[in-house]
Amino acid sequence: MNKRILAILCLSFLVLVVSGCSSAQTAQPIGPDSTGIWDRYFVWPLSWLIKESAAVLGGSYGLGILVATIIIRLLVLPLMIKQIKSSKAMQALQPEMQKIREKYKNDPQKAQQETMVLFQKHNVNPLAGCLPMLVQMPILIAFYNAISRTPEIREHTFLWLQLGQKDPYYILPIIAAITTYLQSKMMGTATQDNPQMQMMLIMMPLMILAIGVTLPSALSLYWVYGNIFTIVQTYFLYRDKGNELRPKEGTAK
Incomplete structure (x- = not known):
């Protein structure tokens, strides 16, 4: 994944969130009689839930909101499992990728070509980890x-918060950012030597x-709930699938 792809993903994320939030501020209250595919099949079911x-x-x-978050995360669980499998596969290929970078350190284009050949040989999609994030963008809006x-x-009012207003003490946004970093760090161990993914991590x-x-x-609050759920989920999925996804001895040359 190069910097251009990262920039596009980040920009798309911001545009979708801002545009969705702006439209919500001027839209009519949601209800069972709301019309339109977006309101009727996405917004109203979430409100009802x-x-x-x-x-x-x-x-x-x-x-x-906690219950809704858990249900949403369970629905996207198959994508998360796929993301973790991709992450583990990338981790297994790190030694080979490092050899390619060292061999073609003066020819970045050739290094990228050889890396893609390596991915194709082992049937690894480096962009598979982005799919859960892309799916969750419309859910977030x-x-x-x-x-x-x-x-x-x-x-x-919940705890010290009025749910429709921003956190006056910025506690939740800070916790949301920290837990986002932690869950990304857990799922990004396979890309610890990849500067582009390290940039995304920050x-x-x-x-x-x-x-x-x-x-x-x-x-x-939704972000914090979701991140904590993902952290716990990732721990168990990595633990349970670690042996399954670990390459057999002698398969990587």
């Missing part, structure tokens, strides 16, 4: 719309922090 979960949990919309266009959620938490300090605290 949070409200119904909160009703079961004593009227706490903060806990309702729908989540923001559901919060902003549901008065009960927007006006609810950029993503900074982007989350920048967005979190300006948007409603419910969104940062």
Whole structure:
């Protein structure tokens, strides 16, 4: 993955979030009678899920967001498993990639070509790790719309927060950025020698922090819940699949 791809991904993330948030601020409240594919099949189901979960949990919309987050993460679990498999495969290829970089250190284009041949030989897609992030972009925007266009959620107080307002102490955005870094670090061990991925490792938490300090605290709460879930999930998936994904002795030359 080169810097141009990283820049495009980051820019796309920012554009989608900002455009989605801007439209939510001017849109009508969401409800079962809302029309349009986006409102009817994305925003309203999320709003309904949070409200119904909160009703079961004593009227706490903060806990309702927790339930919605867990359900969303479980739905994208197959993509996360694929991402982890890709990460483990990249980790196994690191010695070969290092040899290529050293051999063609004066010819970056040739090094990149040989690296792609290596990926093709082992059926590894270096961009597979980006798929969960791309899938979660529209989910994130729908989540923001559901919060902003549901008065009960927007006006609810949870802990020190009013869910529809930004965190006055910036605590949640900071926690969201830290947990984003931690979960990215856990899933990025295979790219520890890749400068482009190292750049992404730093950029993503900074982007989350920048967005979190300006948007409603419910969104940062969703990020924190989701990151903690992913950290725990990644630990168990790496542990359970470590032996399965580890290359057999003698297969890599």
